[in-house]
Amino acid sequence: xxxxxxxxxxxxxxxxxxxxxxxxxxxxxxxxxxxxxxxxxxxxxxxxxxxxxxxxxxxxxxxxxxxxxxxxxxxxxxxxxxxxxxxxxxxxxxxxxxxxxxxxxxxxxxxxxxxxxxxxxxxxxxxxxxxxxxxxxxxxxxxxxxxxxxxxxxxxxxxxxxxxxxxxxxxxxxxxxxxxxxxxxxxxxxxxxxxxxxxxxxxxxxxxxxxxxxxxxxxxxxxxxxxxxxxxxxxxxx
Amino acid sequence: xxxxxxxxxxxxxxxxxxxxxxxxxxxxxxxxxxxxxxxxxxxxxxxxxxxxxxxxxxxxxxxxxxxxxxxxxxxxxxxxxxxxxxxxxxxxxxxxxxxxxxxxxxxxxxxxxxxxxxxxxxxxxxxx
Numbered sequence: 001x002x003x004x005x006x007x008x009x010x011x012x013x014x015x016x017x018x019x020x021x022x023x024x025x026x027x028x029x030x031x032x033x034x035x036x037x038x039x040x041x042x043x044x045x046x047x048x049x050x051x052x053x054x055x056x057x058x059x060x061x062x063x064x065x066x067x068x069x070x071x072x073x074x075x076x077x078x079x080x081x082x083x084x085x086x087x088x089x090x091x092x093x094x095x096x097x098x099x100x101x102x103x104x105x106x107x108x109x110x111x112x113x114x115x116x117x118x119x120x121x122x123x124x125x126x127x128x129x130x131x132x133x134x135x136x137x138x139x140x141x142x143x144x145x146x147x148x149x150x151x152x153x154x155x156x157x158x159x160x161x162x163x164x165x166x167x168x169x170x171x172x173x174x175x176x177x178x179x180x181x182x183x184x185x186x187x188x189x190x191x192x193x194x195x196x197x198x199x200x201x202x203x204x205x206x207x208x209x210x211x212x213x214x215x216x217x218x219x220x221x222x223x224x225x226x227x228x229x230x231x232x233x234x235x236x237x238x
Numbered sequence: 239x240x241x242x243x244x245x246x247x248x249x250x251x252x253x254x255x256x257x258x259x260x261x262x263x264x265x266x267x268x269x270x271x272x273x274x275x276x277x278x279x280x281x282x283x284x285x286x287x288x289x290x291x292x293x294x295x296x297x298x299x300x301x302x303x304x305x306x307x308x309x310x311x312x313x314x315x316x317x318x319x320x321x322x323x324x325x326x327x328x329x330x331x332x333x334x335x336x337x338x339x340x341x342x343x344x345x346x347x348x349x350x351x352x353x354x355x356x357x358x359x360x361x362x363x364x365x366x
Contacts, residue, residue, distance in 0.1 A: 004339035012325035221295040
């Protein structure tokens, strides 16, 4: 992206665009660290074949780490909301699905497996996959918070039948969110077409070319992005 | 004293810049989107536009410059870009598509003194 300044011999070239604020990145990495700790300690408590490893003092330590990590995991979004309410709400709004997201999800196998980008409708700052990841993360946070707090402080008080249901919902949220986490981790770290994803979250910026291709609506604006996509489709049809 | 249109969707920057400009006697109008900015320009005919590039989408400010260049009533209004985008100076290049040139380029954070000095400079060149 190049802009000319009148009366000056040089041009201004922009190669990187700010995509994530410092707060968004701090929240993301705290969430990642605490979620990873929770997933690891939780699995030791969840799978019966790990049970011999967490007897006695080891079990107490694992439960303590799980609870400390849970408190930080729970507080991170609340601190974000308190410090930057406007940005937080804007962020949540950006995760809400839009009609073109269905087309993106339909076209996604051909893109990730065969590298075919033409059928994918233009996306905003977050693509449909990132929105799905974001929504699952929010729902899981709510379920973990609700069930986790009741299990932590309600043991012996809550009827055993209800307690069992809390454990089931806590485990289901864990299974879904760990699966989503693994997909997210693979795409962010290893998939060859997502070369810019890790840079985005490490440094907060994205390359101009990457933004123009992967986040067309955010880069060009909705109107022009649709025009470009229609033109690309017409070209593909010939 | 000039009539200045400040186009930015960051309320913090808009408020502090408005205060700095008004303290020097400038009349300040504000717009938080490209569309709003163009409507205000057509109605109020400002002497100068201070423009953020990246607003609700990355190229929104450059679309404003392009629209201004197409409109005979707006094409002579000087534009100073004040942006959060980090640009590097290059000697030779081909400007992107049909985007028009701007009168000056400042990168945030920018001090009020620096901004006022550049405004004076651009207005002086325009008046000459």
